[in-house]
Amino acid sequence: MTTFRTMPADGGPLRVVVVGAGPMGRRWLPTVQESPEVDLAGIVDLDVPLAQAAAAELGVPDLPVGADLAAVAAASDAQAIIDATAPPAHLPVTVQALELGLPVLGEKPLAATLAEALHLVAAAERSGELFMVSQNYRYNTGLLRFREHARALGPLGVVTAEFFKTLHKRQVHEVMDHPLLLEMAIHTFDTARFLLDAEPVAVYCTKYNPSWSWFRGEAVATAIFEMTGGVRFVYTGSFCSPGLETSWNSAWRVSGERGSACWDGDAPPRLEVATSDSVGEVPAVATPAPANSIAGALAEFVHALRTGTTPMCEVHDNVLSLAMVEACVLSASTGRRVDLNEVLESAHATAVAKAEDDVRDVLRSWTSVSAALSPHRCTPPTEPLEVR
Numbered sequence: 001m002t003t004f005r006t007m008p009a010d011g012g013p014l015r016v017v018v019v020g021a022g023p024m025g026r027r028w029l030p031t032v033q034e035s036p037e038v039d040l041a042g043i044v045d046l047d048v049p050l051a052q053a054a055a056a057e058l059g060v061p062d063l064p065v066g067a068d069l070a071a072v073a074a075a076s077d078a079q080a081i082i083d084a085t086a087p088p089a090h091l092p093v094t095v096q097a098l099e100l101g102l103p104v105l106g107e108k109p110l111a112a113t114l115a116e117a118l119h120l121v122a123a124a125e126r127s128g129e130l131f132m133v134s135q136n137y138r139y140n141t142g143l144l145r146f147r148e149h150a151r152a153l154g155p156l157g158v159v160t161a162e163f164f165k166t167l168h169k170r171q172v173h174e175v176m177d178h179p180l181l182l183e184m185a186i187h188t189f190d191t192a193r194f195l196l197d198a199e200p201v202a203v204y205c206t207k208y209n210p211s212w213s214w215f216r217g218e219a220v221a222t223a224i225f226e227m228t229g230g231v232r233f234v235y236t237g238s239f240c241s242p243g244l245e246t247s248w249n250s251a252w253r254v255s256g257e258r259g260s261a262c263w264d265g266d267a268p269p270r271l272e273v274a275t276s277d278s279v280g281e282v283p284a285v286a287t288p289a290p291a292n293s294i295a296g297a298l299a300e301f302v303h304a305l306r307t308g309t310t311p312m313c314e315v316h317d318n319v320l321s322l323a324m325v326e327a328c329v330l331s332a333s334t335g336r337r338v339d340l341n342e343v344l345e346s347a348h349a350t351a352v353a354k355a356e357d358d359v360r361d362v363l364r365s366w367t368s369v370s371a372a373l374s375p376h377r378c379t380p381p382t383e384p385l386e387v388r
């Protein structure tokens, strides 16, 4: 349970500034405009003409825009921000917003590094404002149904996720250090935590580039996670895999004592329960229309601010999804099994060394990272989430 400043409903929509008018910001802007629960109050981007063009495209050319978040927030009487900047900007943008008294709904990954993520946990605690990460892949009716199926299987043994895509279009990924793990696998790792309601304990990972890869950083990885409760989560992903591509959601299989469930990430998931007296395929239940993923995250953010309910992916909770990425990177570079506590404590030491004043005091007050994070762990609902 996390406490943060709430904004009880006053009959009006929440006034939101979108920071970052790149491709992801351009997905957020119409989502904000279409939601009755929020009002688009302004747009911030270091590239001001880009922010102006985005406002003009939305039909609101007079909207407050600029490169300075404080100025746009003041001019627009903002109540919250959505941070759709690139990962290196997540720390400075979020810290500035929290210091301005603005709650933040940030894009994944939480930050560019785990040390920066822990800095942001401390900054959010110090400010008393809500910082939630939008892990939009959680807001998907197929996944919610698959999660129900997984719960029908009794104790689980192993879960696999396969992700195979050919990513040519984004040059930014082609020069990143960890394009697959930091940009994409973070979604799948976070989904595994949600699906299993379990946390990562340790990982062995290998990552590499096949001979035809056009990426600088490794675009292929396989990771075997030990999760709490003993279940193993096995991930294989590739960004340079032409033919028979999987869904962006990955292709999943869950194997439990009573049976198995599969989900290709697009079609309704399948469940086969096998017991001593019955073996049968349970017909897939019709699912509602595909959910608009970031609209689900936005709705949960507003609901949290209105009610004080800790949302999924509140910053404390989301740290472990990024820790899975960093543990994979360490395992792949050292060739050994990595305990998640090792990367958390190492990131904490880095964060303490870099932080100043109040944030450093908060970080130093933690007896251990897992002790600091676990009281805030949000238990995902066992009932299906409402997906719009």
Ligand SMILES: NC(=O)c1ccc[n+]([C@@H]2O[C@H](COP(=O)([O-])OP(=O)(O)OC[C@H]3O[C@@H](n4cnc5c(N)ncnc54)[C@H](O)[C@@H]3O)[C@@H](O)[C@H]2O)c1
Binding pocket: 019, 020, 021, 022, 023, 024, 025, 044, 045, 046, 047, 050, 067, 084, 085, 086, 087, 089, 092, 093, 107, 108, 109, 136, 172, 183
């Ligand atoms: N959830 C998803 O499905 C999904 C999909 C794609 C990208 N993303 C995430 O969204 C984020 C943005 O992705 P993108 O592809 O749009 O990135 P991008 O780098 O193409 O665009 C980011 C924009 O932010 C602006 N910016 C950078 N620093 C800023 C700062 N300090 N203040 C104001 N503006 C700043 C840049 O000028 C740029 O216009 C990333 O974290 C990415 O991982 C999420």
